[in-house]
Amino acid sequence: MEDDDILDAQDTSEGPQPRPQSLMLAFFGNHVLEEGDVGVYSGSIIDVLGRVGVGEQAVRSTLTRMVNRGLLRRRREGRRMFFGLTPQATRVLQDGRTRIWQQGAVNDDWDGSWTLLGFSLPDSWKRQRHDLRSRLTWSGFGALYSGLWIAPGNIDVSGVVEELGLAAHVKIFHAQADVATDIELMIRDTWDLESIATRYVLFDKRWTAHLDAGAGDDPIGTRLRLVSEWLWTIRADPRLPARHLPPEWPARPAQETFRRVADHTAGPAREMAHELLETTRMR
Structure with missing residues (x-):
């Protein structure tokens, strides 16, 4: 199981459409990662992923596939099945959390x-x-x-x-690099800056429109889509040094938009998760 598989998405005219596995791990990253050894009832997972367009059968097959690939573990209590994270999935989610909340998308402090x-x-x-x-x-x-x-x-x-x-x-x-190396030329030759910039521009456009349209009534689904799309947006960005990037590099405004929506949905999504999610300890 590779990180790029987890973060993969299909491009459409309406933006990236994360695969069920990407959404599943975004769900566990949002609501389980910091809770410790916790499992979530499959019915709760079906409810939440249904809010972002993933059908029940797709959820069930994704859960089974992720168990088989060592990303989730399960525990039965009576007729109910609960799913929790494995160490491998925890590593991937912790890495993603570092990229999102600690490093950010803008590299202003590169040491050369x-x-x-x-x-x-x-x-x-x-x-x-x-x-x-x-x-x-x-x-x-x-x-x-x-x-x-x-x-x-x-x-x-x-x-x-x-x-x-x-x-x-x-x-x-x-x-x-030696002084004879043209760093900006090397960056342009090594990375597809246009493609990276386009991801940021489109993300900013979509989520600025969301903010302008108002909060909506489904913060848990909104936050799930937000984090999944942001991970897809930053996955191709190596955090190149800002001083060697083109003027008006779009990562900064996109990141500000991401954080505005994240801040706006954090509390309501947490409250909704507390109401919706049935959990147990994965002893």
Whole structure:
């Protein structure tokens, strides 16, 4: 199970449509992650995900698939089934929480350092290559060359490499660019800035319209869509140093809009979750 799979979404004319698994983990990140060893009744999950357009059968099949892939665990109490997080899913959600609430989308304090990762894998290792590239992308790396990836800052990806079993095939360095290197050109050549900027612009447009339309009466569904879309928006952004990005980079206004909606829905969503969700301890 890879982080990019969790955060994947389908683009439509109305914006990204997160897959049921993305919405499921956003749900657990919103309402379970900070509660400790808690499981949620499947009927409660069906209710909440139904508010964002996921049908009962899709919820049930997603729950089963996520249990099989080691992302959720279940506990039966009588005729009711409860679902809680595994350590793997907790890691992914904690990483996402750091990206959303601690790091943010704007990198104003870059220290000039870069992390470089070189790898050479056998041609037959297609899955391993896909997994490594996916995890590197989520960690902020871009392909400087086919087997040499780079990320701004001092990034610790040793755990990712060990987890994938690729330590013998990967070399990691931390360095600074020589004065002869045109950093802005390197950034434009390594990352698709236009695509990243477009995600922010569209997110800002959609959610500014939501704010202008008023609060609505479903804060738990609104917050679920908000967090899922924001994770999809930032997943391709390596938090490049702000001073080397084009003027009027749209990440800042998009992040301000995200936080405004998040602040507006936090309390009401928490109260609604307390009323709607039936939970138990996953002893």
